[in-house]
Amino acid sequence: MVDRNGMMIEEFVQCCSGCILVSEPNIQPISRIEMPNKPWKKIAIDFTEVPGGHHLLVITDYFSRYIEIVIMASMTAKNTIVKLREIFARFGYPTEIVCDNGQPFSSEDFSKFCFSNGITIKHTVPYAPFQNGLVERQNRTILKTIKISVTMGRDWKTDLQDFLHTYRATPHTTTNYSPSELMFGWNIRDKLPEIKRTVDIKKQKKMTSVQRKKEEIHVIVKILIKKNKLTTTFNPEEHVVIQREGTRLYLKNLETGVITNRHVNHTKRVVNNNPLINTAHEKVSNPENNHKAEMVREPLNIEKFNESRLPETSEKNLQSESSQKRPHLFSERRSKRKICIPSYLNNYHCN
Structure with a gap:
């Protein structure tokens, strides 16, 4: 846009120092993180505080979504290293750890511990918790579970262990497998029996x-x-x-x-x-869904799972596919009208 004197108004506003100071920051689109190809190769760790003087060390595996939670009285670097040694003794050392810039994770002792065990530390940008969004999302679910337990007057530590058991045995919406099945190759047993459920459709009708x-x-x-x-x-x-x-x-x-x-x-x-009564509602399922539920799933194969999870598609393939589809689409949509020569061109020879 140009004013009477030929000045670019848009450029003038963009160079205004006061407008820049009060403007909103530029938000970049979320980019996909390259996922590991096997369990416990890349993990995310974080601390979340629970009122009462307790701290929860939450560890999440990127590949399987498996969660480990440790209840700690203090979150010093030495105590964190002691708890991580216990967990790594069960599952082994990961290749990469994603964490924030908190005191336990930015200390010299923690850096030496990871360096001596061949672990790469990837710190997030300060005041950018979304860069460690996997474990931050788990923290919200964990606090919600503890909040429900305290409201119901129960022991939140016992309910937290029950939540972990149920979560590890439940298929994840992203992977379609349970965290324990991707982590260990087999699913852990829970309290839910494997029986066929019969639903009375008449009772499920809306009012x-x-x-x-x-x-x-x-x-x-x-x-x-x-x-x-x-x-x-x-x-x-x-x-x-x-x-x-x-x-x-x-x-x-x-x-x-x-x-x-x-x-x-x-x-x-x-x-x-009654808001405190946990009522169970069964969803009405059609015969096709019942048939799918009775089907036996094939054993887990990590190589096939990685291929289905991360399809290798190049830009050339996408362009070739799009170029093949476009003529077909346009040929169907374009109207076929008869093209006639204008009357004022009758006296001319048209090629």
Whole structure:
């Protein structure tokens, strides 16, 4: 854009020092990380703090998504090395460790320990936790498990071990295999029996609109100000919806009778009118899904798994495939109209 005097307004604004200082940073697109070809070759480690003076050392394997958690009273470099020696004695030394710039991981003792065992340390950029996103995502799930345990009044250390057992035996959505199967070559046994489930389709039908209008909607309200990391997302006190005006809900507390109004995004519907009861709902499955569930899966082959997980496609192949498909697509979509010579060219010889 050029003004009356011929100056480039866009360039002038881009060179403004005040505009640059208050502008948003440039966000680069997320790039894919090259995945290892075997278990326990590349791991990510991080500390997460639990209220009560405990620290959790979380270790995640990039290939299998296998998790190891160690409960520690202090997260010094010496204690971290002692716990890592115990874990490496079971699984062996990894090739690469991804960690942040915390004091235990940036100390000289930790660097000597990794160098003496042939381990490469890859530190993330300061104040960029997304570079260690694999273990950071696991930390969020772990804190959520502890938060539920504390809310229910149970021992969070016991529930944490139960969570690890269930997680290691459950197929991952990314790999389609359980972490233990990719880590050890076989799946660990859990408490779920391998039986066929029968679902009553009539009981799974949705309620009609008339029944929904007559039904009282019970919700729980989101806690906007949290005390610590173990504070639950929602308050366990139930409310009943009295009236709704667009996204505004008028709620009545069932215990105190106090009427408040909240945004619909700050509420969550309660199943069976009790937020602390863990209700199990079976999904309606068609015969094709039942047939797939009964099929026996082939034994795990790491080489075939890597080929299916990381397909080798070059840019030349992609261009050749696209060039082969384009003429076919355009030939189908282009209309076939008769081309006639304009009348004013009748007196001329046209090639």
